[in-house]
Amino acid sequence: MELRLDGKVALITGGSRGIGKAIAAMYAEAGAKVMITSRKADVCEAAAAEIGHGCQFVAGNVGNAEDAERVIDATMEQFGAVDILVNNAATNPYAGPMIDVDIPRWQKTLDVNMTAPLVWTQLAWHKHMKENGGVVINISSVGGLSTNPVLGVYDVTKAALIHMTKQLAPELGPGVRVNAICPGLVKTDFAKMLWEGDKGDQVAKAYPLDRLGEVEDIAGAALYLAADSGSWMTGQIMVLDGGGLVRFDSMGG
Numbered sequence: 728m729e730l731r732l733d734g735k736v737a738l739i740t741g742g743s744r745g746i747g748k749a750i751a752a753m754y755a756e757a758g759a760k761v762m763i764t765s766r767k768a769d770v771c772e773a774a775a776a777e778i779g780h781g782c783q784f785v786a787g788n789v790g791n792a793e794d795a796e797r798v799i800d801a802t803m804e805q806f807g808a809v810d811i812l813v814n815n816a817a818t819n820p821y822a823g824p825m826i827d828v829d830i831p832r833w834q835k836t837l838d839v840n841m842t843a844p845l846v847w848t849q850l851a852w853h854k855h856m857k858e859n860g861g862v863v864i865n866i867s868s869v870g871g872l873s874t875n876p877v878l879g880v881y882d883v884t885k886a887a888l889i890h891m892t893k894q895l896a897p898e899l900g901p902g903v904r905v906n907a908i909c910p911g912l913v914k915t916d917f918a919k920m921l922w923e924g925d926k927g928d929q930v931a932k933a934y935p936l937d938r939l940g941e942v943e944d945i946a947g948a949a950l951y952l953a954a955d956s957g958s959w960m961t962g963q964i965m966v967l968d969g970g971g972l973v974r975f976d977s978m979g980g
């Protein structure tokens with residue numbers, strides 16, 4: 728089975744940088760018509776030009792339902808479909824114990840990381856996928872499968888996204904497949920506080936595969952899930968973390 732997306736239309740939120748941009752580039756290389764979106768139009772424009780292959784962009788905030796509808800409508804107008812939706816954009820405005828989080832930052836994290844993927848999936852479903860089938864890929868995190876002293880709020884939203892993936896898979900089947908990807912630490916702007924200085928080397932040493940993730944590691948999994956290669960897979964979670972979740976734990980017996 729070839730990892731090709733010829734004739735498919737893919738919409739990638741947070742496609743202007745990092746993991747989203749790598750997914751957009753790999754999809755475009757594989758033959759898809761690609762639409763990217765993020766808040767900053769100038770960054771999107773530069774990314775779309777770099778990706779090439781006719782990649783288009785529309786700026787918007789994923790947490791704003793009107794922006795979501797405008798971007799999905801623009802994708803339908805431009806390309807006539809939304810066959811593949813990658814819910815990739817996320818935020819992490821708070822670091823610290825969850826017990827101390829202020830409610831505005833808690834709510835923002837929920838709005839962008841949890842409610843937005845549902846809203847974007849609802850729109851894609853009603854405007855195209857319900858009648859024509861499709862693929863939804865949610866970018867979660869290994870944080871959604873574990874606990875962390877300072878990322879608890881973010882991790883709650885990523886755990887919810889994993890469960891949302893499992894819930895929507897039977898609801899939207901057989902026409903639409905819904906899967907999630909859980910990356911470990913990937914060296915992007917988003918995760919800078921976790922890898923800057925020598926922190927990244929320490930994390931890499933704790934991974935059995937002895938390195939941090941590259942954005943292409945995640946894009947390759949997203950291509951597998953979107954293409955026919957993933958055609959019997961739904962409601963599942965792909966963990967790409969250099970083996971971090973299965974490393975030997977010094978606290979173990």
Ligand SMILES: NC(=O)c1ccc[n+]([C@@H]2O[C@H](COP(=O)([O-])OP(=O)(O)OC[C@H]3O[C@@H](n4cnc5c(N)ncnc54)[C@H](OP(=O)(O)O)[C@@H]3O)[C@@H](O)[C@H]2O)c1
Nearest residue numbers: 741743744745746765766767788789817912913915917918
């Ligand atoms: N990097 C890691 O180690 C790691 C690990 C596990 C999971 N992840 C997940 O991977 C995904 C991508 O992260 P990344 O590391 O690639 O981050 P990144 O390099 O910082 O890129 C984030 C992208 O999302 C966009 N974005 C942020 N907030 C947005 C909003 N409210 N509305 C629309 N677009 C928004 C950004 O563009 P604008 O600023 O222009 O909006 C940018 O295009 C996220 O879901 C993240 O949780 C990352």
